[in-house]
Structures are given as structure tokens and as C-alpha cells.
Amino acid sequence: MTTSLPRQDRIRRALELLRDKTTDKFDEIVPVEAGEYTDPVLAKEERDYIFGAVPSIVAHSSELARPHDFMTIQMPRNNLLIVRQKDGGVKSFVNLCRHRGAMLEDRDKGRCRIFSCGYHRWSYDPDGSLRAITRDNTFGEVDRGEHGLIEIPTEERHGFIWVVDNAKADINVAEWLGPDIDPMLASYHLEDLVCYKAAGFDEPTNWKIMQDAFLDGYHIQYAHPNTAGKIIHTNVMAFEDFGRHCRFIAPRKSIDRFLEEDPGDTPLDRYVTETHFIGPNSTLLRQPDHFQLLTFRPHPLDPMKSRMEQRLFVPTVENSGMPPEKWEHVWNKNWDILLAVLHQEDFPLLRDAQRGLVSADAGGMILGRNETANQLFRRETKRLVAAGRAANSETPSSP
Ligand code: FES
Ligand SMILES: [Fe+2]
Secondary structure (H helix, E strand, O other): OOOOOOHHHHHHHHHHHHHOOOOOOOOOOEEEOHHHHOOHHHHHHHHHHHHOOOOEEEEEHHHHOOOOEEEEEEOOOOEEEEEEOOOOOEEEEEOOOOOOOOOOOOOOEEEOOOEEOOOOOOEEOOOOOEEEOOOHHHHOOOOHHHOOOOEEOEEEEOOEEEEOOOOOOOOOHHHHHHHHHHHHHHHHOHHHEEEEEEEEEEEOOOHHHHHHHOOOOOOHHHHOOOOHHHHEOOOOOEEEEOOOOEEEEEEEHHHHHHOOOOOOOOOOHHHEEEEEEEOOOEEEEEOOOOEEEEEEEEOOOOOOOEEEEEEEEEEOHHHHOOOHHHHHHHHHHHHHHHHHHHHHHHHHHHHHHHHHHOOOOOOOEEEOOOOHHHHHHHHHHHHHHHHHHHHHHHOOOOO
8 A cells, every 4th residue: 555646656556456457455454333333322423423523524615605504414313404604614513402402403514504493493693603582581680691502513524514513522633634635635625616406315324434435446338237247447546545444446437448558648537436435424526527526424322323414515616617407407417317327226235234134043144354444434433433442431420
């Protein structure tokens, strides 16, 4: 494994692997237990020690473009209300009224200057402060400063909105990304793109089964024989391990013309797909002219449910050089193809995997040396859970 060769060199390495009919590999096969995808105790630890401890992406900045734009999102630990502030910043709150806990905002997204609760009509400002208590002459004395919305650590960086799903945590996205991935994301200028579309899918499948399928270069020709399998080589990945995150290049079949002849100085970008695992729960695909982001979140209670979100980031109409109708047509077509592959090919397989994994005698399973990104995802997930357990055993429980 190598670190941070220039892109052309990394692509050449993928070409070498293809010529040699091999792929980058981890040192060992690792065992996997069915309980990792079904156990409610582990599922709670993952929610607390992963999503309650480290930053994960919840949206692209362009989805909350203007002051007072908001969105709601079910995170593994909290239902969140995320609001663009008047000063351009972004804040997130637990989406719950501090009077008696009604859900404050039930729309997925919108624009709002005052959030008012449907139950007894208490209202809150976009910065979370409690604005008005209805019939307050009868309610009794309330310290309003103590009854604003509960804030959740939120940061905007590299065109994404990130949260740590835990009111007691801090957030530092640059620190979490580390010295390899942070400058890499900066260099992509994702903040200059727009989120063409975002969609979410609630699936009856553990989030790690879902995430694994989108780090998997081994299943392509078998699960997607007539779609991705026709375009991308199977089981050929030039892989880089960045600790919490990783990146890999897979050659497209169009690169085959260079198997015999040396590419020389020909730019090879369009002959590969480049995939990043942005821990703890995202796959970022870099395509020649756009990016695709896939995020995976556990259900707040059920280990056998999760939500996947897909987003497509593309140049604005102005920067694309395309007339608006063409721009719309091109990206819409792209989006529809992506969706069809998910729904027709990946989801049925993954739902069935989950049904199989509840078998009482499921037995042990294994991850191969060639399944590098999956091995890294599993290693880092386990590392976070172990760190959470260790920290938790040191903290004396409150009286
Ligand atoms: S629960 Fe929101 S105003 Fe009563
Ligand atoms: Fe797939």
C-alpha cells in the first residue's frame, strides 16, 4: 500500500494491478459474526460511541443556501433541526419543544423565521432561543435562557455540514479528517458545486451491511452484470489506508486499450472511478465531472434498520457551460440510472442478507484480504466502539 502518489501515478498503479490480474490486499482474512448486524446492545454502543462521538456529514451546504433555510434529519441518537443562521453560520438543535416534548418541526425542509410548536404554540427563534410562551401570565415564572432548544455540535467544512450527534460533545472536523483527507477534500472544492438532488431510503438492513456494499469492488460483475459490471472492472482496487478513512481507484473497462500500449502522457482520469470512505459512514465517489455521496445511518432503536441517503453534486448551470434544459436532462438521467441500480440490484440483495443473518445458526463468516475498504470500515468501527467502551468504564456513573 502506498500513500498519496500523484493521481496519474495512482491510476497507473491500478492499471498495473489489472495487468497482473490482482488487487491491493490486507494481510489477513478476518472473521465476522452474524451478531454484529443484529445485536441491540452493540447497536446502542455504535450509536453512542460512533455517531455520538465523531463528526458525520448530514448535508451539502447548498441544501441550506439562504438564512433561515432548515432541514430535519433523523440521526441515530437525536432527531435534528438544522438551520442556516442570519450570520451565515449553521446550527443544529434537537427537534423537540422544551415545553412537553412535541416535535417542533415535522417538515423535511423549508424556510422559517420562527419555529412554533403545534401543541401549545411556544415559539423559538432560528438560533434556538425560546421566543414566546403562550398565556405566560398563567404559566408561571420560566428562565427562558434555560429553555431554548438543545444545541448539537455542528460545523461546516469543505462544502458539507457535519454534526456530532451528542449535545455534550465537541466538534472538530479537520482533526477527525486528519492530515491526508482534510486537504484532499479541500482540493475538490465541493463548496463550488450544487447538490442536484438528495434522496433518502429507509431500509430493513443494518447500516454496516449497507455501507459495506458501497465499499465493495468485489461484487460488481456478479451483482451488477448488466449495469456497473459492464463499465467497471471487478476486484481491482488501488487502495490507500488513511487510518480512519481510505481511498481507492478502480479502473473502468475503457482503460483496457492501455493494457498493451503504454498510455504515455494521456490523462487517465476518465478511465477510472475514485472512491473515498469518509468515516464513520460515508462513501464519496469522484467522477470526472461530478461527485456522488452516499451516507448510512443506523435506526435510533432497531439494529436491523437503517437509512441511506444519496446526493449528487454537480457544477452549477453557469459553470457547466450547458444550457439549463440540457443540464437538467443530463443530471436527471444520471440520477435515475443510479437510483435504478440501487433499487433493483443492491437493495434486494442486502435485505435478503439481513434476513439470513437473523438465522440462529448463522455460523461464522469471513472478509477476504481483497476486501480492503470493507476491512478498514470494520476495523475503524470496532476501534471507535472499543474506545467508547474504555472511556465509559473509566467514567464513574453519576449518583
Ligand atoms: S409541547 Fe410545545 S408548546 Fe407545549
Ligand atoms: Fe452494488
